[in-house]
Amino acid sequence: DAGVTQSPTHLIKTRGQQVTLRCSPKSGHDTVSWYQQALGQGPQFIFQYYEEEERQRGNFPDRFSGHQFPNYSSELNVNALLLGDSALYLCASSLWAGGRPQHFGDGTRLSIL
Amino acid sequence: SQKIEQNSEALNIQEGKTATLTCNYTNYSPAYLQWYRQDPGRGPVFLLLIRENEKEKRKERLKVTFDTTLKQSLFHITASQPADSATYLCALGIYNQGGKLIFGQGTELSVKP
Numbered sequence: 257d258a259g260v261t262q263s264p265t266h267l268i269k270t271r272g273q274q275v276t277l278r279c280s281p282k283s284g285h286d287t288v289s290w291y292q293q294a295l296g297q298g299p300q301f302i303f304q305y306y307e308e309e310e311r312q313r314g315n316f317p318d319r320f321s322g323h324q325f326p327n328y329s330s331e332l333n334v335n336a337l338l339l340g341d342s343a344l345y346l347c348a349s350s351l352w353a354g355g356r357p358q359h360f361g362d363g364t365r366l367s368i369l
Numbered sequence: 370s371q372k373i374e375q376n377s378e379a380l381n382i383q384e385g386k387t388a389t390l391t392c393n394y395t396n397y398s399p400a401y402l403q404w405y406r407q408d409p410g411r412g413p414v415f416l417l418l419i420r421e422n423e424k425e426k427r428k429e430r431l432k433v434t435f436d437t438t439l440k441q442s443l444f445h446i447t448a449s450q451p452a453d454s455a456t457y458l459c460a461l462g463i464y465n466q467g468g469k470l471i472f473g474q475g476t477e478l479s480v481k482p
Contacts (some may be wrong), residue, residue, distance in 0.1 A: 260412070287467075287468055289468060289469070289470075291472075296474070297474050297475075298373075298458050298460075298472030298473050298474045298475050299413065299458075299470075299472045300472070301469050301470060301471065301472075304467060304468060304469060306467075311467055312466055312467050312468075312469045314469070346412050346413070348412075350468050352467075352468070354400070354462065354466075354467055354468055355400060355401045355418070355420065355462055355468075356468065357403065357415035357418055358403075358415065358468065358470065359415065360405075360412030360413045360414070361412050362410070362411050362412045363412050
């Protein structure tokens with residue numbers, strides 16, 4: 257049973273560029289959440305998708321957008337990249353009902369030069 | 370402002386001893402609290418979940434307590450082993466915010482043989 261898979265594992269971009277990160281949830285899960293984790297910090301919630309709609313959003317600018325597909329997979333898009341966007345981006349899947357454990361992928365390490 | 374604080378200093382203990390990690394929060398009324406383990410370069414792995422109406426949960430060598438009056442959770446690892454060395458994250462789930470998790474910054478645990 258495959259867990260959460262993310263691609264790519266590493267990415268290097270320059271300021272002003274755009275990036276798309278991808279996530280396939282654990283089999284049987286219908287909800288995908290995205291988190292940003294800076295070095296030495298805990299993950300920060302970006303947004304959550306269920307039934308192809310954004311259901312919750314954290315304190316992130318509109319440069320961060322996402323999408324969920326009918327097969328529950330998801331993409332995170334970041335436009336106009338800033339140096340401060342350098343971080344580990346984590347995808348987590350779960351069942352929609354609240355209070356469930358989240359299953360995380362190993363993330364995409366994004367470096368902005 | 371709303372805060373979640375974990376032991377900011379790394380915790381160093383001897384093999385066989387009990388490790389106790391602290392998670393304090395202010396200005397939240399969490400519906401539940403989760404603990405995760407994170408190894409370097411990997412995504413967080415779910416360990417335990419405790420709900421607001423529960424005082425204590427156990428799983429093998431792990432125990433978590435939840436005191437909503439003190440606004441504190443304690444996470445214990447008994448008979449600790451070097452393989453328990455990792456960063457441990459606490460995360461709050463809030464009513465009416467779906468599966469959104471608010472993470473603390475994590476505590477790094479090192480168990481010496």
